[in-house]
Structure formats: structure tokens, C-alpha cells
Amino acid sequence: MNERVGIQPVSSKAMKDVEGVQFLQWCLPRLRLIWPGYRKVRRQVYKRISRRLQSLELHSVTDYRSYLEIHPEEWEVLDSCCWIPISRFYRDKSVFQFLEQEVLPSLGRQALAQGESVLRCWSLGCAAGEEPYSLSLLWKLKLQAKFPTVRLVILATDIDDRAISRAQQGCYPPSSLRDLPESWRTQAFDHTAEGFRVKPEYQEPVTFLMQDIRRAAPEETFHLILCRYLAFTYFDSTLQSNTLRQLIERMQIGGALVIGTGEALPDGEFGLTPWSEKEGVYRRV
Secondary structure (H helix, E strand, O other), X not given: OOOOOOOXXXXXXXXXXXXXXXXXXXXXXXXXXXXXXXXXXXXXXXXXXXXXXXXXXXXXXXXXXXXXXXXXXXXXXXXXXXXXXXXXXXXXXXXXXXXXHHHHHHHHHHHHHOOOOEEEEEEEOOOOOHHHHHHHHHHHHHHOOOOOOXXXXXXXXXXXXXXXXXXXXXXXXXXXXXXXXXXXXXXHEEEOOOOEEEOHHHHOOEEEEEOOOOOOOOOOOEEEEEOOOOHHHHEOHHHHHHHHHHHHHOEEEEEEEEOXXXXXXOOOOOOEEEEEXXXXXXXXX
């Protein structure tokens, strides 16, 4: 709590929407982010920024703008305030059904034809781990029996160290599991006092790593890359194109890229062909 006389804590309610919108429209381009991606989640960003104002004992976003001009290192802190982890297990059910019925079987057959025993997946912006764990569940519960000699391994990356910590714990409230088939909840989770915990055998294929795709990327190549509701929602056009090139460089020929439903790839020739535009799935040719 702020102890200084005359300083009133800044709450998220104190930031009027018009002030918040104006501030985000001013700062986001400097972070190479775009305003349209933040319309629906802007109030969550307000809350984070308001907490930052309180810690700095600043009264308003106008004061914060002045602070940013004087303290350029603060832009890194503001950048971290703009990442909102929103996810749940099996988000976009039809996408996971398409992965089950089309993509993963095709990649499994391709791996066998090439004498490979491992399918490598990369989940970007994994938040608290719901997406990569959903992949692990899908493979083990629906596809492993069809490909007994093929193992799925998943690298999951996110910019937020707190989200990575939660993901490594693998414990979730019931609301995070609401889209999962009931039988999956029974088979793959232990019901504990803290919530539903992913059983060890479903956690084992997943490795979590704190990483910012704007600054670094894994060195290995992948059969399947999921970049949903991240680069093609929040990044500016140049950064989107640069990010897509990085993803393709790390994708095997014949591999698949999954973006968010409703997202679109940037214009240009990138060597991808639609596998299902409806589900946001593309294949490297």
C-alpha cells in the first residue's frame, strides 16, 4: 500500500476508457504492436498499467507518458504489461478435431516414411500450458495407438515467466477444462484440492521455455508449429512478416503451421499452401 501523504493509489477503474485507448494508440506502435488486436482485451491491459502507475506513484497515464520519455528502460516494463495470457484446454474444438483427423495422422505417416520416430511440435505463446497439454492429450488418447513407434514431443514457449511457472505446475481450475471431452478429464487429470492437475505421463512430452519470438527462436526444426492469437493478432505488419519467415525456417518440408481462427497471414509469397483456411492450418510445400 502507498504510504506517502497525498498520493492516492491508481486503480483500474480510475483509468477512463478514452484515456486508455488514447494511451494504447500512442504506445503500441513504438512496441511494434497494433491497436486492433487489443480492442477486446484492453481493459486487462489497463489493469496491468494501473498497477504499474501505482508502483511508480504516478497519478495518470499522462504522467506515465512523461515518465517513459525520461526513462527509456521503462518501455520494457510497459511491453510486459501488454501481454495478456488468455487460453483454455482444447480452445477452438474444431481445430483440434482437424489436427486429430487430418494433420497429425498425415505428419505421423510422413515421419514413418522418412524413418523418423519423433514428431516435434512448437507451441508459441503457450500461456499457462493449456495448448501444449491439449496436444499431448490428443496424441496419447487418440493417436498413439495408431502410431506406436512415433513419439510426440512439444516445445512450449511464452514471454511471461509467471505463465511458464503455472504451466510447469500443470494445475488448472475447472473453467479451463470446460471444452475437453469428459473422458479426457477423467483419464488425464488428478482432481486435487488446488484444482485439476495434469498427470505426469501427459506432462512428460512437454518442455516449457521462456522466450520472446521477437528476439529469439529455437534452433531445431518442427513438424507442427502453433502460433495462435499472437503474432498475427498483435504484431505490426513488418513484424508479422519477419516472424512468419522465422517460423517457416523452423518448419520441416511438409510440416504444418496453425494460426488462430479469424487470423490471416501477411501478404507475400512464403511457401505455404492452405490445408484448411477455415481452421487456420497451412502446410509448407
